[in-house]
Amino acid sequence: MKLHLNSPDGRYQVTGYGDDHVLVNDQRLDFGLVLSPSLLEQEVFRGLVFEALEIGHFEWLRDQGAEIVLLGTGAKLRFPHPSLTRPLMQAGIGLEVMDTGAACRTYNLLASEGRKVLVAILA
Numbered sequence: 001m002k003l004h005l006n007s008p009d010g011r012y013q014v015t016g017y018g019d020d021h022v023l024v025n026d027q028r029l030d031f032g033l034v035l036s037p038s039l040l041e042q043e044v045f046r047g048l049v050f051e052a053l054e055i056g057h058f059e060w061l062r063d064q065g066a067e068i069v070l071l072g073t074g075a076k077l078r079f080p081h082p083s084l085t086r087p088l089m090q091a092g093i094g095l096e097v098m099d100t101g102a103a104c105r106t107y108n109l110l111a112s113e114g115r116k117v118l119v120a121i122l123a
C-alpha cells in the first residue's frame with residue numbers, strides 16, 4: 001500500500017508497505033527494522049520473526065527514549081508474552097501491538113503529532 005506523505009524536515013516516515021517490505025521516505029526496506037522520526041535501525045531486529053522475540057529486544061526498545069512503542073507483527077496480530085514486555089511496562093512506556101499495516105499507519109499519525117513514537121516491524 002502506498003501512503004502519500006511528505007517529510008520536508010527529513011524525518012523518517014512510512015511512505016508505503018507490502019507483504020515483505022516497508023517504504024521509509026520512499027526507500028524500500030525489508031522487515032526487521034525499528035523506526036522513529038529521527039532513527040532508522042536495521043541491525044537489531046534484522047530478520048527477526050515473532051517467535052524469536054526475547055526480553056533483550058524490549059530492553060533495547062525501552063532504552064530508545066520513546067513514550068510509546070508500536071510492534072508490527074506481520075500480516076496477523078500476535079501478542080508477545082507479558083514477561084517479555086515487562087521492561088516497557090516498568091519504564092512507563094506504552095506498547096501497542098498490531099499488524100504491520102496498522103503499525104505503519106499509526107506510526108505516521110503519532111509522528112505527525114510530534115509524539116515520541118517508535119515502531120518495530122518484524123519479519
